[in-house]
Amino acid sequence: MYKLLIAAAALAAFAVPVIAMRTVESGLKAGESVTPFHPSHVAGPLAGTKNCFPCTFQARPAVQIWVNGETDENIIALAKSLQMNIDSHKDAEFKAMIVMVGMSTDCTACNGHLTKIAEKSGVKDVAFAVIGKDDPSVAKYKINLDKEVKSTLIAYKDWKVQANLVNVPADEKGCGMICDTIAKLTK
DSSP states (O other), rough: HHHHHHHHHHHHHHHHHHHHHOOOOSSSOTBBBBOOOOEEEESSTTOOOOOOHHHHHSSSOOEEEEEOOHHHHHHHHHHHHHHHHHHTTGGGGGGEEEEEEEETTTOOOHHHHHHHHHHHHOOOOEEEEETTTHHHHHHHHTOOOOOOOOOEEEEEEEEEEEEESSOOSSSHHHHHHHHHHHHHHHH
């Protein structure tokens, strides 16, 4: 019995670091294709519509950041980083969208909340949209709705995903990761 307890303790001590090292996955991977979907746009170039973002901007380089439980401050910082990249990559016609996953696409509270975030961000060219958690696009885009996944960045061009980043912080390091990803995407 004593040996069994020692073995169980050793296994438990080993299991904790393995669990802590687990990486979360979310979103389409490099080489996969984005597909049409119709979120409710609350701000930006498609405001007031349910137009398909990939269909509207076709083969142009683009980034979608899907947020689920992300802080307002981080969403605002991400939006500002995206706007800076839109301005820096005008020649490549770079486009960007933030998609908030809400209880439903027509969630008035979600729409109002994201509209306020868009206003606070002060950005003009980033699309802000809401999609319901049960919308088929959430599964098609492989968005992980676990509480540990706050944001999923999907970078694509010509409908093909080039990069995927999960839980990008809106600090200097995270914004650097976004800028590097977009610089490669717009070449």
